[in-house]
Structures are given as C-alpha cells and as structure tokens.
Amino acid sequence: MDMLRTLIGPDNGDASALQLCARAVILFLVGIAYIRIAGRRTFSQASPLDIVVALVVGSNLSRAMTGKAPFWPALAATLLLVVLHRVFAMLTIRWGWLAKLMKAEPVVLLRDGVEDHKAMASHGIGHADLLEGLRLEQVERPEDAHLATLENNGRISVVRRGSAA
Incomplete structure (x- = not known):
C-alpha cells in the first residue's frame, strides 16, 4: 500500500507531475475497463477509448482550473492521456486483437x-x-x-x- 501511495502521491493536491501521470495511466486503464463492463449502449456514440479520454480530460482541466490540483502537473497528466489516446487509436489500426479489446465486435x-x-x-x-x-x-x-x-x-x-x- 505504501508503494501505491508513493506512486500516485497524496490526495491533498500536492502530487508531483510524475505522480499525476501515474494516476492518469491508472485512470485510463480503469476507465476503459469500467466502460467495457457497463456495455456499449451506455455511451452509444463513442468508443470506450474516446469516452475515457473525454471524461478524464474534462475532469483534469476542471481541477486545474479550480485549483484543486496543481496547474502544471494536471496539464502534464492530461497531455499524457491525450497522447495515450492517440497512440492506442493508431495501435488499434495496426493490431486487430487490440482493436477487438478496445472497440469490441459487432x-x-x-x-x-x-x-x-x-x-x-x-x-x-x-x-x-x-x-x-x-x-x-x-x-x-x-x-x-x-x-x-x-x-x-x-x-x-x-x-x-x-x-x-
């Protein structure tokens, strides 16, 4: 548990840019899993990948704007998510197995x-x-x-x- 706390930092807004990036990766993976569990009808017009990015980017920017998270680290974590979105989107074109995992089958x-x-x-x-x-x-x-x-x-x-x- 101490290792996880070190990885993601404190919950009081004092997390470093690296810790916020670790949180972003964790949220990205957990978010994809939650949306896959909820089913595609829950968010019908977008892929799980798109939904996670939209939700977390909006949340991160909101927290940075209101001062609930340090400004530059929150932006760094948000940028990481956007880059992850782009990379996963490109990888799903290249690898069918990843596309199935992220997008499902008709x-x-x-x-x-x-x-x-x-x-x-x-x-x-x-x-x-x-x-x-x-x-x-x-x-x-x-x-x-x-x-x-x-x-x-x-x-x-x-x-x-x-x-x-």
Missing part, C-alpha cells in the same frame, strides 16, 4: 427476420429496442430485415431483405 441481433434473443439479452437489447432500431432504418417489421446488427458505437444497423447480395 453483434448480430436479427438474421432473416429471426431475432437472436441470447445475443440481445447479453447486450441489454429488448424487443422494443430492436423494433426502434428497425424503425430508425425505415424497416417496419423484423420479417422485413435481412440483418440487424448492434454496432461498436451502440447503434443498430439494418440491411433490408432484398438488399443483401
């Missing part, structure tokens, strides 16, 4: 008009949610859809019957 909710109730339940999608997603794509009934997929951004994409190759 999930088929409906195929040829038949709902996959197991997939829907595991992602918190009810029948009404699926119908809403279909309506947003101008599809009136599940039978009119060839495919409905829960995408990485939390939206449901739909391929109408007759549109499939």
Whole structure:
C-alpha cells in the first residue's frame, strides 16, 4: 500500500507531475475497463477509448482550473492521456486483437427476420429496442430485415431483405 501511495502521491493536491501521470495511466486503464463492463449502449456514440479520454480530460482541466490540483502537473497528466489516446487509436489500426479489446465486435441481433434473443439479452437489447432500431432504418417489421446488427458505437444497423447480395 505504501508503494501505491508513493506512486500516485497524496490526495491533498500536492502530487508531483510524475505522480499525476501515474494516476492518469491508472485512470485510463480503469476507465476503459469500467466502460467495457457497463456495455456499449451506455455511451452509444463513442468508443470506450474516446469516452475515457473525454471524461478524464474534462475532469483534469476542471481541477486545474479550480485549483484543486496543481496547474502544471494536471496539464502534464492530461497531455499524457491525450497522447495515450492517440497512440492506442493508431495501435488499434495496426493490431486487430487490440482493436477487438478496445472497440469490441459487432453483434448480430436479427438474421432473416429471426431475432437472436441470447445475443440481445447479453447486450441489454429488448424487443422494443430492436423494433426502434428497425424503425430508425425505415424497416417496419423484423420479417422485413435481412440483418440487424448492434454496432461498436451502440447503434443498430439494418440491411433490408432484398438488399443483401
């Protein structure tokens, strides 16, 4: 416990730039894990990576602005997060396994008009949610859809019957 306290510094606003950077890395990793646990529908239009960066950057800047954290160390930690975001975004392009870890895979909710109730339940999608997603794509009934997929951004994409190759 003493080693962790040395790594992240005191909670009274006296942490060094290096300690705030260590906190930033810890918050980054924990934030990704929490958002993955919450599920993609919780923050539907952004990836977990984007959400963590937006939340922590906003929080860090707020703390620096109000004096609840030392100004320059808070900015250094925030810069580290932004750089980590950029590096992880670039690495996900290069390494598919990392992209899967950070962004997840699309999930088929409906195929040829038949709902996959197991997939829907595991992602918190009810029948009404699926119908809403279909309506947003101008599809009136599940039978009119060839495919409905829960995408990485939390939206449901739909391929109408007759549109499939």
